[in-house]
Amino acid sequence: MAGIEKQKQDAPASSPGPAATVTGAPAAPSAVRGASLLIILQVASRAATFIANQLLLRFLTAELLGVATQLEVYYLSVLFFARESLRVAIQRQGGREDTKKKDESSSSSSSSTSQSAVNMAYVSVLLGALVALLLGWSYQTSVQATSIAATPYLFPSLYLYAVASAVELWSEPAFVVLQLRLQFGARAAAESVATVLRCATTLGAAVLSAKAADPQWRNIGVLPFALGQLAYGVGLLAVYSWHGIKLARRDGFSLVPKKLSPPALFAFQLFDRPTLNLARSMAVQSVVKHLLTQGDTLLVGILSTTQAQGIYALANNYGGLAARLLFQPIEESSRSYFSRLLAGGKDNKTAKDKTSETAPTAQAARDLQTLLKLYLLLSLVITAIGPAASAPFLGLVTGPRWAGSGAAETLAAYMWYIPLLAVNGVTEAFVASVATETQVYYQSVWMGLFSLVFAGAGYVCLHVLDGGAVGLVVANIINMTCRIVWCVVFISKYFSTRGSAGFFSDTARTLLPHPASSLAAVVTNQAVQRLVVPAVGAMAQIIQLVKILVVAVPLLLTIAFFERRFFQQCYSFVRGGGQATA
Known part of the structure; x- marks a missing residue:
C-alpha cells in the first residue's frame, strides 16, 4: 500500500565546501544540512502518504492489507536486488575519485566519472528485468488459493508492480549522477512530485471504484495500490530525467551508455572494474541483508494467514514512522559523509599515510x-x-x-x-x-x-x-x-x-x-x-x-x-x- 513505504534510495553525498578536509571529504556542516533537507523531505512526503493511508484504512480489511504487503515486498525486492549493491559501489567510486583527483579540477575527469556511473546504472536496469520475472513467477506459483479468491485483480496488480519497478529503475542513470554531483534539490523535487502522484492516483482509484455504477468495479482489491506505485515510478523517472539531461548537457556526458578508455580499466569498455568487483562482492551481502530486512514479512507469510500479515503490517507501518522519517535520512547521509571523509582508507598504509x-x-x-x-x-x-x-x-x-x-x-x-x-x-x-x-x-x-x-x-x-x-x-x-x-x-x-x-x-x-x-x-x-x-x-x-x-x-x-x-x-x-x- 501507499503507506508501506519502501526503504529509500541512498542519499546524495554531502556537498563539499571551503572547509573540506584534506581527503576531499565535505565539511561536516554541509553533510548535516544535506541530512536536514532529506529529513524535511521525508516528513513532508510521509505526511501526505500518512493522510492518504488514513482514508484508505477505513475501507480496507486485514486480508487486503496483507496481500498489499506481499506485493510491496515483491516490489521492494526487485529494486533492492537490482540496485542496492551497485549504488553503494558507485558511491564508493565517487569517494575514491575525489581522493585521487583532489588536486585536479579538470572537467574531463569529472565527465568521465559521471559517464562511468551512468554506465554502471544500466546494470541495475538489466538486473531489474531479470529479478522481476523470477520473483513474479515465484509469487504466482506460491500464492495461496484463498488469497486469489479473496483478492480481485491480484495478478494484474502484480504485473503493474513489475512495470512500476522497471520504470523506477530506468531513472537510475540520472539518479546516480545527481547523487555524485550532490544535487539534493533534484531528489527533493523528484520524490515530492512522485509522492503526490502516488497519493492522488491511489486515492482517486479507490474513490472512483467506490462510486462506480458497475458492481464489477466496486471491489478492485489492491489495484489502487499498484496504480499508485506505477504513478510514483513515472514521477521519479520524469523529474530525474529532466535534471539529469540538463546536467549532462552542461558537463559533457551522456545519459546513455558510452564506451570509455583505457579498455584495461573498463569491462567491455563500459564498466569500471573496481566498482564492478566491489558491487559483486556486496551483492551476496545485499541479498542476505534484504532477507533480514524483509524477513519478518516473509516469515509471517509462511507461518500465518493474510489477516495476521495485515495486522503486523499495520503495526509495522506506524511503528516504523520514526525510522523512516528521521533515522533513515540520517543513515543515508551518514553513509555518504563517512565514505567521503574516510575515502581511500586501507589497512596497508605507510606510517606517513596513517x-x-x-x-x-x-x-x-x-x-x-x-x-x-x-x-x-x-x-x-x-x-x-x-x-x-x-x-x-x-x-x-x-x-x-x-x-x-x-x-x-x-x-x-x-x-x-x-x-x-x-x-x-x-x-x-x-x-x-x-x-x-x-x-x-x-x-x-x-x-x-x-x-x-x-x-x-x-x-x-x-x-x-x-x-x-x-x-x-x-x-x-x-x-x-x-x-x-x-x-x-x-x-x-x-x-x-x-x-x-x-x-x-x-x-x-x-x-x-x-x-x-x-x-x-x-x-x-x-x-x-x-x-x-x-x-x-x-x-x-x-x-x-x-x-x-x-x-x-x-x-x-x-x-x-x-x-x-x-x-x-x-x-x-x-x-x-x-x-x-x-
Missing part, C-alpha cells in the same frame, strides 16, 4: 559518537511514552475496524525495537562506508548466520510459543542485536588500528545519557502505564494521548537540562562551529 589520516579518523569517531548519543536520548523518549500511547493512537487513526485485532499490542512491543533500528542503521552505514571487499565478504557470512538465528527465533516465537506479531517483534529484536554487536566489534577494531583504541571503552562519558535522564525515562514509563486507561471513541482517545503528552513534558525538560552541554555542542556543530563531543 599520520595524514589521523584528523579525518578522529573527526569520524567524534561524529559517530554524536549520532549514537542523539539516538540514545531519543530512544529514552520513545520507550518511555511509546508503549502506552500505542492503543489510543491506533484507535484514533484507524477507527473501530481494527479494534481488538492485536495491532495495538504489536505496536507497543515495536517501540522497544525502534532504538535498535536506529543504532543498527548508523553503525551499518559506517561499516558500508569503510569496509574493504574482504571485510564485506566476512560481514556477508556473519549476516547469513544471523539470518539463521532470526529464522530460528521466529519459528520459536511464532510457531512454538504462538506469540503472533508480538513474537515476530521479539525475533527481530534478537536479530538486530546480533547485527549491532557485529558492527560494534568491527568499528572498534577499525578505530583501534588507526590510533583511536578507546572508541567504545569510554561509553559512560561519551555515549550513555546522564543517570538523571535515564531515571526520568523509567519514572515516566511507569507513570503513563498507570494513567492511561482503555478508551472508546475519538474524544476519549485524544484525552488519553493528552495525558501522555503532559507526563512527557517533565521528561523532556529533564533531558534538556542534564544534556544541555551536549545539545549546545550539537548546535555549534550544525552551525559549523566545530565538532560535537559529549
Whole structure:
C-alpha cells in the first residue's frame, strides 16, 4: 500500500565546501544540512502518504492489507536486488575519485566519472528485468488459493508492480549522477512530485471504484495500490530525467551508455572494474541483508494467514514512522559523509599515510559518537511514552475496524525495537562506508548466520510459543542485536588500528545519557502505564494521548537540562562551529 513505504534510495553525498578536509571529504556542516533537507523531505512526503493511508484504512480489511504487503515486498525486492549493491559501489567510486583527483579540477575527469556511473546504472536496469520475472513467477506459483479468491485483480496488480519497478529503475542513470554531483534539490523535487502522484492516483482509484455504477468495479482489491506505485515510478523517472539531461548537457556526458578508455580499466569498455568487483562482492551481502530486512514479512507469510500479515503490517507501518522519517535520512547521509571523509582508507598504509589520516579518523569517531548519543536520548523518549500511547493512537487513526485485532499490542512491543533500528542503521552505514571487499565478504557470512538465528527465533516465537506479531517483534529484536554487536566489534577494531583504541571503552562519558535522564525515562514509563486507561471513541482517545503528552513534558525538560552541554555542542556543530563531543 501507499503507506508501506519502501526503504529509500541512498542519499546524495554531502556537498563539499571551503572547509573540506584534506581527503576531499565535505565539511561536516554541509553533510548535516544535506541530512536536514532529506529529513524535511521525508516528513513532508510521509505526511501526505500518512493522510492518504488514513482514508484508505477505513475501507480496507486485514486480508487486503496483507496481500498489499506481499506485493510491496515483491516490489521492494526487485529494486533492492537490482540496485542496492551497485549504488553503494558507485558511491564508493565517487569517494575514491575525489581522493585521487583532489588536486585536479579538470572537467574531463569529472565527465568521465559521471559517464562511468551512468554506465554502471544500466546494470541495475538489466538486473531489474531479470529479478522481476523470477520473483513474479515465484509469487504466482506460491500464492495461496484463498488469497486469489479473496483478492480481485491480484495478478494484474502484480504485473503493474513489475512495470512500476522497471520504470523506477530506468531513472537510475540520472539518479546516480545527481547523487555524485550532490544535487539534493533534484531528489527533493523528484520524490515530492512522485509522492503526490502516488497519493492522488491511489486515492482517486479507490474513490472512483467506490462510486462506480458497475458492481464489477466496486471491489478492485489492491489495484489502487499498484496504480499508485506505477504513478510514483513515472514521477521519479520524469523529474530525474529532466535534471539529469540538463546536467549532462552542461558537463559533457551522456545519459546513455558510452564506451570509455583505457579498455584495461573498463569491462567491455563500459564498466569500471573496481566498482564492478566491489558491487559483486556486496551483492551476496545485499541479498542476505534484504532477507533480514524483509524477513519478518516473509516469515509471517509462511507461518500465518493474510489477516495476521495485515495486522503486523499495520503495526509495522506506524511503528516504523520514526525510522523512516528521521533515522533513515540520517543513515543515508551518514553513509555518504563517512565514505567521503574516510575515502581511500586501507589497512596497508605507510606510517606517513596513517599520520595524514589521523584528523579525518578522529573527526569520524567524534561524529559517530554524536549520532549514537542523539539516538540514545531519543530512544529514552520513545520507550518511555511509546508503549502506552500505542492503543489510543491506533484507535484514533484507524477507527473501530481494527479494534481488538492485536495491532495495538504489536505496536507497543515495536517501540522497544525502534532504538535498535536506529543504532543498527548508523553503525551499518559506517561499516558500508569503510569496509574493504574482504571485510564485506566476512560481514556477508556473519549476516547469513544471523539470518539463521532470526529464522530460528521466529519459528520459536511464532510457531512454538504462538506469540503472533508480538513474537515476530521479539525475533527481530534478537536479530538486530546480533547485527549491532557485529558492527560494534568491527568499528572498534577499525578505530583501534588507526590510533583511536578507546572508541567504545569510554561509553559512560561519551555515549550513555546522564543517570538523571535515564531515571526520568523509567519514572515516566511507569507513570503513563498507570494513567492511561482503555478508551472508546475519538474524544476519549485524544484525552488519553493528552495525558501522555503532559507526563512527557517533565521528561523532556529533564533531558534538556542534564544534556544541555551536549545539545549546545550539537548546535555549534550544525552551525559549523566545530565538532560535537559529549
